[in-house]
Amino acid sequence: MVFNKHRRTIEDRVAPCLRLDAAWGAAPADLKCKPLH
Incomplete structure (x- = not known):
C-alpha cells in the first residue's frame, strides 16, 4: 500500500x-515539471 x-x-x-x-507549451511546463520529479 505504501x-x-x-x-x-x-x-x-x-x-x-x-x-x-x-x-x-512544452518548454515552460518542462521547466516546472523537472523540480517536481
Missing part, C-alpha cells in the same frame, strides 16, 4: 505538469 500511495503522489505531481504543458 508503494501505491507513493505512486499516487507522483501522479498528482505529473498531472499538473501535463496541464501546464497544454496551457503554456
Whole structure:
C-alpha cells in the first residue's frame, strides 16, 4: 500500500505538469515539471 500511495503522489505531481504543458507549451511546463520529479 505504501508503494501505491507513493505512486499516487507522483501522479498528482505529473498531472499538473501535463496541464501546464497544454496551457503554456512544452518548454515552460518542462521547466516546472523537472523540480517536481
